[in-house]
Amino acid sequence: IPGVKLPDFSQFGEVRREPMSRMMSVTAVNMQRSWLNVPHVTQFEDADITDMEAFRQSQKAAGEKKGVKITPLPFILKACAAALAELPQFNVSLDMERKEVVRKQYIHIGIAVDTPNGLMVPVIRDVDQKGLWELAEESAELAQKARDRQLKPAEMQGACFTITSLGGIGGTAFTPIVNTPEVAILGVSKASMQPVWDGSEFQPRLMLPLSLSYDHRAVNGADAARFTALLGQLLGDIRTLLL
Numbered sequence: 001i002p003g004v005k006l007p008d009f010s011q012f013g014e015v016r017r018e019p020m021s022r023m024m025s026v027t028a029v030n031m032q033r034s035w036l037n038v039p040h041v042t043q044f045e046d047a048d049i050t051d052m053e054a055f056r057q058s059q060k061a062a063g064e065k066k067g068v069k070i071t072p073l074p075f076i077l078k079a080c081a082a083a084l085a086e087l088p089q090f091n092v093s094l095d096m097e098r099k100e101v102v103r104k105q106y107i108h109i110g111i112a113v114d115t116p117n118g119l120m121v122p123v124i125r126d127v128d129q130k131g132l133w134e135l136a137e138e139s140a141e142l143a144q145k146a147r148d149r150q151l152k153p154a155e156m157q158g159a160c161f162t163i164t165s166l167g168g169i170g171g172t173a174f175t176p177i178v179n180t181p182e183v184a185i186l187g188v189s190k191a192s193m194q195p196v197w198d199g200s201e202f203q204p205r206l207m208l209p210l211s212l213s214y215d216h217r218a219v220n221g222a223d224a225a226r227f228t229a230l231l232g233q234l235l236g237d238i239r240t241l242l243l
């Protein structure tokens with residue numbers, strides 16, 4: 001592809017040049033590789049997390065005792081693990097050279113972590129086999145390790161799927177870039193109170209915006225809509241995560 005030609009910026013005003021950090025240049029290559037190789041589509045859904053939030057608030061005191069902060073993230077991890085198990089076409093990688101689909105028999109999920117040095121994606125292994133407290137503890141530990149630049153390479157490898165949450169910051173929706181060779185990534189935006197029609201009147205409900213970007217070579221649109229609808233059901237009634 002034609003490169004972007006840079007003008008001499010100094011003709012417009014003062015500029016300062018500095019080398020890219022290693023992490024920034026690695027991220028830039030990965031993002032461009034994915035953008036150029038993967039036909040991206042993003043599917044949107046709002047999950048009603050009013051009841052989930054009430055449960056989360058009810059667990060805050062228990063969390064303080066355990067020294068673990070429970071955010072929406074562990075619930076979303078659990079729901080994604082259940083959706084990956086139910087719709088295994090999302091738990092694959094494509095081997096285009098051998099014309100094969102690699103089906104993974106494990107559920108490891110990466111979480112995008114914003115650090116002062118750039119974006120890092122530590123991986124939580126066997127999410128389907130872990131409870132909410134364990135997931136809360138492990139995601140907080142891995143995020144802290146990422147910020148302290150203490151992650152080992154093995155802790156950033158092997159993900160089947162990625163969650164990128166900007167919910168603690170803001171925004172109503174975004175279109176994340178698939179973390180190849182995975183075939184889908186879930187973007188999470190900030191939950192807000194919305195009027196939802198219950199058939200006879202509007203009810204104030206806490207709605208969580210979800211954005212699922214996927215590789216349209218591996219996944220079709222109907223399956224993506226099924227995946228986000230399922231996430232909506234699971235997060236809407238977290239008892240269904242036990243089934």
Ligand code: CAO
Pocket residue numbers: 070071072073111112113114115119143164165166167168169176188189190191192208
């Ligand atoms: N809606 C509303 N509030 C939310 C929320 C959401 N979707 N998600 C989190 N929050 C709240 C949390 O509950 C917490 O509030 P309380 O203290 O009142 O409970 C607050 O926001 C901060 O949460 P957090 O961000 O510290 O924790 P987290 O578990 O939600 O997220 C992590 C952890 C590592 C994902 C996050 O810190 C992070 O780094 N996010 C950025 C990821 C990123 O950069 N993605 C972009 C990649 S592409 O460039």
